[in-house]
Amino acid sequence: MQLAAIVVSLALTVAGLALLVRAVAQFVRYFRLGQAVRPGSRTARPYRRSVTLAREFLGHTRLNRWGIVGVAHWFVAIGFLTLPPTLVQAFGQLFRADWVLPVIGDWLPFEMYTEFIGVMTVLGIAVLMTIRLRSLPSRAGRKSRFAGSKSGQAYFVEYVILTIGLAIYVLRGLEGTVHHVEGYEAGYFASYPLVLVFKGLSAEVLLNLVYLTAMVKISVSFIWMITVSLNTNMGVAWHRFLAFPNIWFKRDAKGGTALGALLPMTSGGKPIDFTDPGDDDTFGVSQVEQFSWKGLLDFSTCTECGRCQSQCPAWNTGKPLSPKLLIMSLRDHAHAKAPYLLAGGGKTMEGEEKASEEQLAGVPAAALAEAERPLIGTLEENGVIDPDVLWSCTTCGACVEQCPVDIEHVDHIVDMRRYQVMIESAFPSEAGTMLKNLEKKGNPWGLAKKQRLEWLKELDFEVPVVGKEIEDLTEVEYLYWVGCAGALEDRAKKTTKAFAELLHIAGVKFAIMGGDEKCTGDSARRLGNEPLFQELGMENVMSLNAAFGEEMDDDGKVTEDSKKPKSAKKIVATCPHCLNTLGNEYPQLGGDYEVIHHTQLLQHLVDEGKLLPVTPVEGIITYHDPCYLGRHNKIYTPPREIIAAVPGVRNEEMHRHKERGFCCGAGGARMWMEERIGKRINNERVDEALSVNPDIVSTACPFCLVMLTDSVNGKKNDGKAKESIQVVDVAQLLLDSVSSMKAAAHP
Known part of the structure; x- marks a missing residue:
């Protein structure tokens, strides 16, 4: 038994480690296929990022919103990271049954910790397995967050963890018996019942059980390693490694989600100048390799837990979009296409092959076939992502908010939309009307700009208008950004008038723009028309800077002498989309303002008694x-x-x-x-x-x-x-x- 245990364990160990090294090298080469990101955007403030990573992992800040699931997963994760010493001890026990780790092996705190975490890992994985079984898609259909996940892989990982946890527990009982524990000891507080069970066994049987259990623990561990190393797209296993860099490289070093502002369009890590784009600039994403390396890391990190899917409004109303299935499709496609790309394959903008036939000679046929699939295409076109999936997204951010490993779904969806809109002109026809109205009239309804001030006629008090009653905003406390809906949509105008009247009652000095302002560009940007967003945004930024009394140079930039601090440029908006664009996205265009929502100001006025x-x-x-x-x-x-x-x-x-x-x-x-x-x-x-x-x-x-x-x-x-x-x-x-x-x- 001892010889068999040693041979089997060492053979699997050598194979597992070799394949793991190869898999890690594959991941490095794979992630390098992605596009560069803006310098420093993913690495700035390394200390802050490290603190964020520690907080998110140790606090399980996302998973703990899900109650018992978060607690159970915490123990499983901690067990995986802190119990490898028990694996080392199992290797020693193959050669000598009573072997313990030097220094800490018989240290009481270590023994108690091993007992506690070992048992809690078993209980934790049992809870997670029960939850998965109770949420089987066959029972719950689309309501199951596991619908579409690769259940076989998940069960494999869970049973591996359960088996290893039980092996640790059994080994602890055998160790106690081998070390002649005669009565209850704190170091065996959990496994002591097993000590009593094993006490009556003969020495030979006891030794063979140690060798057998150590072999099971080692073998299962390295069978798992071999399996996941041969399946680099097995997110349910790899997330336990990739989650750490994915969180560390997240967009916000302080820990915020990748919501609010969209990232500016870049090509090769450099911002695109839409007034004079480069010949090699890529607009959006039409091939999986055009995602950034962070995007490829996102895809591989997905653990298929389905929290994003369970919260998605599109999925919950019978639409084809599931954020989880979208990421899984991109991951599987990217990994399947990787051998082709690593051989130098790829297409030019004109659709011509970059690599020669000789370069592609050794590429597997499956990878060549995957390379021919369009990223966006219908089922008949063998597309990776169906257009209906892409256009079902409301960018609500529920997926990003709930993802425990900080995948940035919305950014990836918008990147694919950008290519469809800007290069293919392929988007729902109704949205085309909105875009034309924005281009010609500066608002989605296509109404004349003079109608922006019509609502003022329904008030029984005067509201100062910049450029008419007042020269600039230095005379008032707030600029009220009414927005397109607030000025032009009948139902939204009721809110506009109510808010203006409340400000008047409270004695707050405010003014509005004179009607020359345009839509902030929120819908254009999220649809994928980045140039139109920038055109609208730049015009608005220039108007706002002038309204706040700042002077422009010949290039349209604010002169340093006239530049005012952000705190002196206060804007209040009734539309959250305007709030988000003005406050979070206009700084990308040179407009830095202090923007608040009308409910924040109203709450303040109520609290002050005004x-x-x-x-x-x-x-x-x-x-x-x-x-x-x-x-x-x-x-x-x-x-x-x-x-x-x-x-x-x-x-x-x-x-x-x-x-x-x-x-x-x-x-x-x-x-x-x-x-x-x-x-x-x-x-x-x-x-x-x-x-x-x-x-x-x-x-x-x-x-x-x-x-x-x-x-x-x-x-x-x-x-x-x-x-x-x-x-x-x-x-x-x-x-x-x-x-x-x-x-x-x-x-």
Whole structure:
């Protein structure tokens, strides 16, 4: 038995280590196929990144949102990283059954730690296996977060962990017996029952059990290593290694998610100058190798846990997009195509082959076939990603928010959209109307710019307009950025007027732009039309800088003498999409402003006593979190505090709220596209709202207001919603409660 154990264990060890070294080398070569990133964008602030990595791993900050799953996974992960000494000890036990590690082998704290973590690893993996079995796709269908995951690989990994954990536990019991533990000892507090069981065995049987169990532990460990080394696309196994660099190289060194601003378009790691692009510049992604190396790392890190899928509004309403399946498809395609690319293969912009026939002679046929697949294409075209998958995304960010290994799904989706829009002109036809309106009129509806100021006629007080009543914004505290929806869409205009009236009541000095401003470009950018976004953005930045009293040089840049600090350039917006673009994306274009949402300012005014909600608003209210206010900008509390300040209303949260809030369906330029597949996302959200039987559905975004109102009105017509239910912005709700102050404000 001892000889067999030694031979089998050492043979598997040599094979496993050799294949692991080869696999690591393959990963290095594979990741180098990706495009460069902007210098320093993934490596700046190394100490801060290391702290973030330690916090995310040790705190399991994402997984612990899922309750018992997070706790169970924490013990499994800690066991994997800290129990390798037991593997070393098992090697020693192959040659001498009573061998222990030098120095720490019989140290009581080490023994107790091994006992505790060993048992908790077994319990942890048992919990995770039970959860997986209870969530079988065959039972739950699309509702299972494991739908589409490679179950065989997952079960293999889980049973390996369970077997190794049990082997550690059994070896501890055998060690106690071999070392003649006569009574209960703290160092064997968990395995002592096994010590009692093994006590009656003969010495020969005991020794053979040690050799056998040590062989099982070592063999299973290296069979696992051999298997995963031969399958480098086995994310459920490799994530335990790749998650660490993926988190370390994340976009935000301080730990924030890859939400808010989109990354500027680059080619070869350098920003693209759309006024004079280079001949070799690549616009977006049309081949998997055009993703950055961080993108390729993202794909390989996916553990197929399905948390992104479970939160995705598209997947939950019967659409083909699953963020998990998207990443898995890109990963499998990239790994399958890698031999071709590593041999020098690839296509020019004209579709010509870069490598010679001699270079590609040794490439496997499967890799050559994979290289012929279009990245974006229908099933008939054998595409890797179906166009319907690409255009189903609302960029709500739920996938990015929930991913425990910091995969940046939205960035990758937008990169693929950019190529489709800018090079192929392949996108939903309705969105083309929106783009033309933005180009010609500066707003998605194609209305004349003079209509931006029409809402002012419905107010009974004057609102200063920059360039008319006031020369610049130095005379007021805030610029109120009304936005396209707030100025031009009838339902959103109610929010605009309510907010303006509340500012007037509170005595806040504010002004608006004169109508020459254009759409911030949010929808254009998320659709994939980066040049149009930059054109609109640059015009707005120049207008805003001039409005704030800054002077421009001949190149259109702010002169150093006139440049004002960010704190002196305050903007308030009622639209979260404008908030996000102005505050997070315009700094990329030279516009650095302090931008807040209207609910933040209103909450501040209520707290200061400048707005006093006194009139009761009776009924149950439920609040819908706009994605670009919540997940993208982490603003959850102000709207709820305003609602809490209004007497009479009782807030009932929907099942999905805050970080797990459900999209209205309008983000990612979906506001301008028809929803032809599955259930409408806004109907799904309103169904959830109606489940709490509210009198008022409230939100804080004009897009959400439109989408929710459309759905509620449709359900009223179908008799599925009571006629009295209202959909209002938080500002409208607050105005109803402070309306009794109007007489005092306007005697």
